[in-house]
Amino acid sequence: MRAGTIPSTAYDDMPYTRGGTVDRAEVGALVRSAVDGDAAAWKALVEGLSPLVWSVVRAHRLSDADAGEVYQTVWFRFAQHLGRIREPDKAGSWLASTARNECLKVIKGLRRLMPTDDPQLLDRVSEERTPEQSVLDSEEAASEAERIRRLWQEFAGLGERCRQLLRVLMASPPPSYQEVSAGLGIAVGSIGPMRQRCLRRLRARLNAGEAL
Amino acid sequence: MNGMYGDGPGAFDAFGQDPFDDEEFDDQQGEQGDEGTEFDDALLEEELRQAAAILDPVPAELRQVAMDAYALYDMDARLAELTFDSLVDAIPVRGALDVPRMLTFTAGELSVDVEVTSEGLMGQVMPPQPAGIEVLNGLQALRPTTLTADSMGRFTSDVPPTGPFALRLRTGGEVVVTEWLRA
Numbered sequence: 001m002r003a004g005t006i007p008s009t010a011y012d013d014m015p016y017t018r019g020g021t022v023d024r025a026e027v028g029a030l031v032r033s034a035v036d037g038d039a040a041a042w043k044a045l046v047e048g049l050s051p052l053v054w055s056v057v058r059a060h061r062l063s064d065a066d067a068g069e070v071y072q073t074v075w076f077r078f079a080q081h082l083g084r085i086r087e088p089d090k091a092g093s094w095l096a097s098t099a100r101n102e103c104l105k106v107i108k109g110l111r112r113l114m115p116t117d118d119p120q121l122l123d124r125v126s127e128e129r130t131p132e133q134s135v136l137d138s139e140e141a142a143s144e145a146e147r148i149r150r151l152w153q154e155f156a157g158l159g160e161r162c163r164q165l166l167r168v169l170m171a172s173p174p175p176s177y178q179e180v181s182a183g184l185g186i187a188v189g190s191i192g193p194m195r196q197r198c199l200r201r202l203r204a205r206l207n208a209g210e211a212l
Numbered sequence: 213m214n215g216m217y218g219d220g221p222g223a224f225d226a227f228g229q230d231p232f233d234d235e236e237f238d239d240q241q242g243e244q245g246d247e248g249t250e251f252d253d254a255l256l257e258e259e260l261r262q263a264a265a266i267l268d269p270v271p272a273e274l275r276q277v278a279m280d281a282y283a284l285y286d287m288d289a290r291l292a293e294l295t296f297d298s299l300v301d302a303i304p305v306r307g308a309l310d311v312p313r314m315l316t317f318t319a320g321e322l323s324v325d326v327e328v329t330s331e332g333l334m335g336q337v338m339p340p341q342p343a344g345i346e347v348l349n350g351l352q353a354l355r356p357t358t359l360t361a362d363s364m365g366r367f368t369s370d371v372p373p374t375g376p377f378a379l380r381l382r383t384g385g386e387v388v389v390t391e392w393l394r395a
Contacts, residue, residue: 196253
C-alpha cells in the first residue's frame with residue numbers, strides 16, 4: 001500500500017535483487033499506518049517480519065520454550081514501542097536486534113544456572129512433527145522430501161557461524177543485510193563474503209554426499 | 213539500537229567481539245573446485261528458504277500471539293523503559309544459584325525497582341508513593357494479578373512471573389507500563 005512514497009534505503013547495500021524486496025520496502029508505511037490504528041497494517045507487519053524474528057531466535061539455538069517466549073516478548077515490545085520508533089523504515093532491524101538481545105539474555109541466564117555449559121541443553125530440537133512435515137510423508141512428495149531433508153541435514157552440519165548466518169538469511173521474505181547485521185551482531189560489510197563462503201561450503205557438503 | 217533503549221547492539225555480547233572471525237574460515241578445504249556463481253548461490257539460498265518454511269516455520273500459535281499483540285499498543289500509557297537488568301549490567305556471582313534478577317524501569321522522574329526470584333516478585337516505586345499494580349503475563353491475562361504498593365511504594369507478590377511479563381502501574385492519575393520482558 002501507498003507505493004511510491006517509501007524510501008527503500010534499507011536495500012542500498014544489496015549486491016543483487018532478492019525476492020520480497022518490494023514487500024519489505026513497505027515496512028515504514030505499514031508501521032505508520034499501524035500507529036494510526038490500522039489493524040490490517042499490523043497484521044501485514046507480523047506476516048512480513050515474523051519469519052525474520054523466528055530465524056534470529058532459531059539461529060541462537062534456544063529450546064522451543066525459550067524460543068517461543070523470546071518471540072512473544074519481541075512482538076509485545078514492538079507493540080509497546082510502535083508509536084515511538086524513530087525510524088519506521090528500519091522496523092525489521094529493530095525487531096532483529098531486539099530478538100538478538102533477548103536471546104543473549106536467555107543464554108546468559110542459562111549459563112548462570114548451569115554448573116557446566118552443556119551444549120546439548122541449548123541444542124534441543126522439537127520432536128513433534130508439524131503438519132508441513134507430515135505432508136512430506138506422502139508418497140508423491142517422497143523424493144522432494146528426501147532432497148529437502150538432506151539439504152537441512154547438511155545445513156545443520158555446518159559450523160556454528162555458517163549455520164547462524166544462513167538460518168537468518170533464509171527468512172522469508174529475504175532479510176536486508178542491515179537486518180541480518182542487527183540480528184547477529186556482525187558488520188554489514190562482512191555478510192556478503194561470508195554468505196558466499198557458507199553457501200559454497202554447503203554445496204560442497206551436498207556434492208560430497210552424492211559422490212558416496 | 214537507534215537510541216530507543218539501552219540494550220542495543222554492542223551493549224553486550226555473550227560471545228565477545230568478532231564472533232565470526234575464527235578458525236572456521238581459515239581452512240579453504242571443500243571450496244576448491246566448487247566455486248559456484250552468484251546465481252548458484254542465490255538458488256541454493258532459495259532452496260534453504262523453502263526448506264525452512266517446511267521444516268522450521270514460525271509456529272502458528274506464536275504467529276497468532278504476535279497478531280493479537282496489537283492490543284498492547286497504547287499511546288495513552290507512559291512507557292517505563294528497562295534501564296538496569298542484573299542479567300546484563302551486573303557481574304555474575306560465581307557459584308551462586310537462584311540469584312535474584314534485579315530490574316529497574318524508568319519513565320521520566322518515576323522509576324520502579326523490581327526483584328524477581330523463584331519465590332515471587334518484590335519491588336518499589338520511586339519516588340515512594342502508593343500505586344495499584346497489575347502483573348501482566350502474556351496476552352491471556354484477562355484477570356492479571358493485582359498488587360498494591362504501600363505509601364512507601366513497596367509491593368510484593370508470591371507468584372513468580374514466568375515468560376513475558378510487564379507491570380501496569382496506576383499512580384497519581386496516570387498509567388505507566390513497563391517494557392515487556394522475559395522473566
